[in-house]
Amino acid sequence: xxxxxxxxxxxxxxxxxxxxxxxxxxxxxxxxxxxxxxxxxxxxxxxxxxxxxxxxxxxxxxxxxxxxxxxxxxxxxxxxxxxxxxxxxxxxxxxxxxxxxxxxxx
Amino acid sequence: xxxxxxxxxxxxxxxxxxxxxxxxxxxxxxxxxxxxxxxxxxxxxxxxxxxxxxxxxxxxxxxxxxxxxxxxxxxxxxxxxxxxxxxxxxxxxxxxxxxxxxxxxx
Numbered sequence: 001x002x003x004x005x006x007x008x009x010x011x012x013x014x015x016x017x018x019x020x021x022x023x024x025x026x027x028x029x030x031x032x033x034x035x036x037x038x039x040x041x042x043x044x045x046x047x048x049x050x051x052x053x054x055x056x057x058x059x060x061x062x063x064x065x066x067x068x069x070x071x072x073x074x075x076x077x078x079x080x081x082x083x084x085x086x087x088x089x090x091x092x093x094x095x096x097x098x099x100x101x102x103x104x105x106x
Numbered sequence: 107x108x109x110x111x112x113x114x115x116x117x118x119x120x121x122x123x124x125x126x127x128x129x130x131x132x133x134x135x136x137x138x139x140x141x142x143x144x145x146x147x148x149x150x151x152x153x154x155x156x157x158x159x160x161x162x163x164x165x166x167x168x169x170x171x172x173x174x175x176x177x178x179x180x181x182x183x184x185x186x187x188x189x190x191x192x193x194x195x196x197x198x199x200x201x202x203x204x205x206x207x208x209x210x211x212x
Binding site for chain 2: 001002003006007009010011013014015016017018019020021022023024025026027028029030031034035040047051054055058059060061062063067068070071073074075077078081082
């Protein structure tokens with residue numbers, strides 16, 4: 001296969017990757033809501049360690065386990081931010097209307 | 107669904123994600139070999155821009171396009187390193203046997 005053929009394959013894989021990452025984000029949002037309702041912390045190092053172990057155990061190459069972990073560090077960082085927004089949404093400030101917020105126009 | 111249920115779902119999604127990322131890496135390795143044979147550069151900003159555009163176009167949420175791009179910046183960085191190793195593998199020095207390499211025993 002030539003380079004264009006491989007790139008077409010990569011583009012198809014990326015469509016599926018975006019779907020799976022989005023599905024993973026929806027699960028993270030759901031967990032964020034449950035954490036908010038039960039006052040659980042967003043950052044759970046034990047759970048993150050389990051995720052890193054799982055992806056390395058699932059790895060059959062050609063990437064080194066360390067490379068997969070680097071990708072997952074970024075995935076988990078993004079998901080953690082999504083959960084933070086779920087718990088403290090910026091669009092609904094708890095103290096809206098106080099003097100300190102007076103410079104915010106909308 | 108409770109948190110454990112969502113985490114089980116995430117673990118299943120991660121198995122599929124590892125498979126797709128690995129398949130993408132195999133395609134990147136194949137492209138690396140073709141680039142080596144045709145003396146093409148590893149870093150191709152135009153192609154990387156197309157990938158970022160494709161993933162944002164495929165995005166249906168809940169992540170912001172910017173979050174997906176952050177994940178893909180890491181994926182592409184890892185893939186670029188894999189291609190570099192394909193072109194200049196550390197295990198097969200071109201000058202093996204010279205004085206400078208004499209300390210390498212195997």
